[in-house]
Amino acid sequence: MIDIFKNIQSTLDATPHLLRLGRLFSETVLIDVDGHEFYLTFEKGRIISVAEGPSRKTPWQFALRTDAEALEKFWQARPEPGFHDVFGLVKIGRGRIDGDILSLVKNLRFFKEVLGLARTRQELAA
Amino acid sequence: MSIEPITGRYLTVTIGGAPRRIYFEEAGQGRPVLCLHTAGADTRQWRHLLNDAEITASNRLIAFDMPWHGKSLPPEGFETEEYLLTTEAYIETVLAVIDGLGLDRPVLAGCSMGGRIALQLAALHGHKFSGFIAIEASDFQPAWYDIDWFHRPDAHGGEMGAALVSANISPYAPNAERWNTLWMFMQSGPGVFRGDLSFYTKDDSLIPRLPTIDTGATPVHLIVGAYDLTCTPEDAKRTADAIPGATLAVMDQLGHFPMSEHPDGFRPFFVAALDKMPTTAAKAA
Helix, strand or coil: CHHHHHHHHHHHHCCHHHHHHCCCCCCEEEEEECCEEEEEEEECCEEEEEEECCCCCCCCCEEEEECHHHHHHHCCCCCCCCCCCHHHHHHCCCEEEEECHHHHHHCHHHHHHHHHHHCCCCCCCC | CCCCCCEEEEEEEEECCEEEEEEEEEECCCEEEEEECCCCCCHHHHHHHHCCHHHHCCEEEEEECCCCCCCCCCCCCHHHCCCCCCHHHHHHHHHHHHHHHCCCCCEEEEECHHHHHHHHHHHHCHHHCCEEEEECCCCCCCCCCCHHHHCCCCCCHHHHHHHHHHHHCCCCCCHHHHHHHHHHHHHCCCCHHHHHHHHHHHCCCCHHHHHHCCCCCCCEEEEEECCCCCCCHHHHHHHHHCCCCCEEEEECCCCCCHHHHCHHHHHHHHHHHHHHCCCHHHHHC
């Protein structure tokens, strides 16, 4: 799992429009996958650190808590309904947002697209 | 170069005792079909159907921007008003447009909050229409988000609103149309999406009215996309089941804005819906 997040980190570095969208985002986000913690620290839109927990001393702004199977489905090119969006995971009971949700909402497009960088690359035009 | 057949004009009607300047677009001739946009958007959601020559050969498709939306201005004094759409104001607006345009018992096609009000009109003013196509429409939908997120001085409500509603767009939608659809939300005026959602997420008055809808006089057909998180197929089925004689179609590969996000995918469902509606001639007979 940590390899996926590190891959997101390097892909983000090569995605100029996301670096521009996230230029004001400098926070740590906790991704909790089946109880395993991954801390993504953003600095002006770049991920400067991907650290595996557990950690009791790493402050985070908001957290996405989900499970590996849900993320695997989320990262399909065409996920099934509910698994196609972060809030979809929440709506179907496979994800939970904790912490400063307004911080997430203010940066919602950025965060969704960053997390989606691990999505299987396929031609999406129908 | 190409010039589309859609024409746009303005109509001034009286709503709530005050004038409203309403922008509307139309294309085609024959049976009138009045189309209602979703919350936080405007008439452009219907652009593909209004440009569909086969459909407009026998249907006069008309769509208008609700006050505060698109090219319809907010009312005078809006600068000190909190925009909160109500069922009553929404109904009055739709009926005023029908009267203003002189439409004779149009088919009413509405999406999301437009679908909600279509069902309200089916229950309360059915005789003024010939049929109802309720798209992504449900009896009631409490918010699964905080509507106040979308109107605050320290963030751009349109950008946040677009990022939220992207959850309702199918991954099968062509990318260009996904972003055309989201652009309308990005352009929405301050507080307008919130004011629409207030109507959509807080007024449950439709629930007891659903069984009173007379589908023998005016057919009701619901259409819902599987990728719609706001009005899920289960929500639409519950709603259709409460209306005696209503029919429902589920679109496996579409979301909450089907006519805008994936026009080719939506077209056959809309054509099938129109086929279920009476022709004006049959109604006049």
